[in-house]
Amino acid sequence: MNWSRIISAVFACVLSSAYLAAQPSLSEELSGGETPAGSEGAEGDGTSADKPRKCAWSLSGPLGLRFDSTIDTLMLNYQRQAIPSLVSDAYATAGNLGTEGQNQIYFARPRQSTFFFRDALMAWIPTFENRRLYNVFTPMTLASYNFGGNRDSGQDRLRAD
Structure with missing residues (x-):
């Protein structure tokens, strides 16, 4: 039995669990850190009523840590939506x-x-690094309308996700 491997594995587990414990929980992130029921603050005092709900996030690294992502309503680089x-x-x-x-x-x-x-x-292989996750409890629609061609051979495409 190699004790140095066991000790280093336990040490790595302790470090990674401490790092993950410092991450906010998913329910806190989605709600924007809402206060418990019955303790809502007045409007404008900086409590949960003023905080926007988080709608999109991405995952990174081998541990799958969450970081905020934006919903691109401007469609910057729209041509890069397809592989x-x-x-x-x-x-x-x-x-x-x-x-x-x-x-x-x-x-x-x-x-x-x-x-x-x-x-x-x-x-073509899906990974978490190149995907965006959405909060399904916040209603939203991503709509796009594409058109091309001319009077004789035109093409229209309406898409709502």
């Missing part, structure tokens, strides 16, 4: 939808994994 444009503006594919691709900006590429074929399909 392969989602990865980078300089993303090269074989041409067919769903095929492998590679970012042509060398320093923006992720670290190469041990399995060669996994790197080519990383844009």
